[in-house]
Amino acid sequence: MQKTTTSWQTKERYNKKAYRSINLKLKPATYDRIEGMREENDLSRPELIETLLTEKERRTALQNTKEELEHRGKSKEGLWVNALNLNYAALLKALPLMPQKDPHQKIKVIIKENEAQVYVIRDDNLPALYIYDHPALVYFEVVGDAIRLTTLGRAAERKSCESDCKMSETEYLAWFFENTEMNKEEYERFVIRKEYPDLPNIEYNVDV
Numbered sequence: 001m002q003k004t005t006t007s008w009q010t011k012e013r014y015n016k017k018a019y020r021s022i023n024l025k026l027k028p029a030t031y032d033r034i035e036g037m038r039e040e041n042d043l044s045r046p047e048l049i050e051t052l053l054t055e056k057e058r059r060t061a062l063q064n065t066k067e068e069l070e071h072r073g074k075s076k077e078g079l080w081v082n083a084l085n086l087n088y089a090a091l092l093k094a095l096p097l098m099p100q101k102d103p104h105q106k107i108k109v110i111i112k113e114n115e116a117q118v119y120v121i122r123d124d125n126l127p128a129l130y131i132y133d134h135p136a137l138v139y140f141e142v143v144g145d146a147i148r149l150t151t152l153g154r155a156a157e158r159k160s161c162e163s164d165c166k167m168s169e170t171e172y173l174a175w176f177f178e179n180t181e182m183n184k185e186e187y188e189r190f191v192i193r194k195e196y197p198d199l200p201n202i203e204y205n206v207d208v
Contacts, residue, residue, distance in 0.1 A: 034048065058145075059142070062142045062145075062147060063142060065147060065200075066140050066141070066142055066147050069081070069140050069147065069200060069202070070111075070139075070140050073109045073110065073111045073140070074111045074112075078108050078109055078110035078117075078181070079108065079109045079110075079200075080106065080107070080108050080186070080190055080196065080199060081106075081107050081108075081109070081149070081199060081200045081201070081202050082104055082105075082106060082107075082196065082199045082200065082201050082202070083104065083105050083106075083107045083149060083201075083202050083203065083204035084103055084104050084201075084202070084203050084204060085103050085104070085105050085204050085206075086148075086203055086204060086205045087205070087206055088103045089103035101123060105120055105121055105122075105204065106120075106121040106190055106191060106196075106199075107119060107120055107121070107149070107204060108182060108186075108190075109138065109149065110181060111135050111138060112135060113135065114133075114134070114135070115131055115132060115133055115134065115135065115156075116131075116132045116134070116135045116137060116138035116151075117129060117130070117131050117132075117180075117181065118130045118131075118132070118138060118149075118151060118155075119180070119182050121190075121191055122160075125191055125192075126160075126161050126169065126172065126173070127173075127176055127180075127182060127187065127191075128158070128159065128160035128161075129157075129158065129159040129160070129176075129180050129182070130151070130155035130157075130158055131155055131156055131157040131158070131159075132151060132152075132153070132155055132156060133156040133157075136152075137151060137152045137153060138150070138151050138152075140202075143203065146202065146203045147200075147202045147203070148202060148203040148204070148205055149202055149203070149204050149205070150205045150206075151205070151206050159176065159179065159180060173187070
């Protein structure tokens with residue numbers, strides 16, 4: 001006699017292979033929090049667990065990337081990034097009649113024991129250096145889905161070519177490379193030849 005299998009038996013065997021069951025005892029307050037979150041987001045319990053795990057993994061990945069950037073920023077070579085200048089982006093949004101330029105900037109960061117250096121490549125491709133007299137005034141943080149470089153207060157020292165600068169562009173660059181920790185080779189690579197296929201993308205916030 002041929003043995004038959006009902007649909008519920010087939011489904012039961014499939015569920016045993018595809019899923020695992022867990023039994024939990026929760027405090028009433030914890031249970032209420034979970035149920036409230038589930039109902040607010042219109043999720044089943046398995047969907048809620050999956051969502052929370054995915055979010056945890058995302059936050060961990062961002063935190064690991066932030067720590068890696070901090071480590072590279074403290075190295076002798078420093079760290080180059082492609083940064084969205086939040087202040088400039090907000091200005092462009094508030095004044096739509098302004099010439100709409102790309103709010104991204106190439107930035108190099110060097111964080112030392114007693115100071116932090118932030119090199120910014122301006123719209124005219126000339127570098128400027130902002131020196132902060134304490135490393136805690138320049139830091140990376142995770143904000144939403146992005147990693148942000150924030151500077152606090154005004155720089156203690158600034159090296160840049162302003163409108164009253166009497167040096168030519170060539171003279172300024174030669175002076176800049178001689179008096180800062182940015183060299184000609186890296187400047188030409190990142191700014192002139194634009195060789196940065198793996199440059200980290202972050203946000204840049206100047207908090208004055």
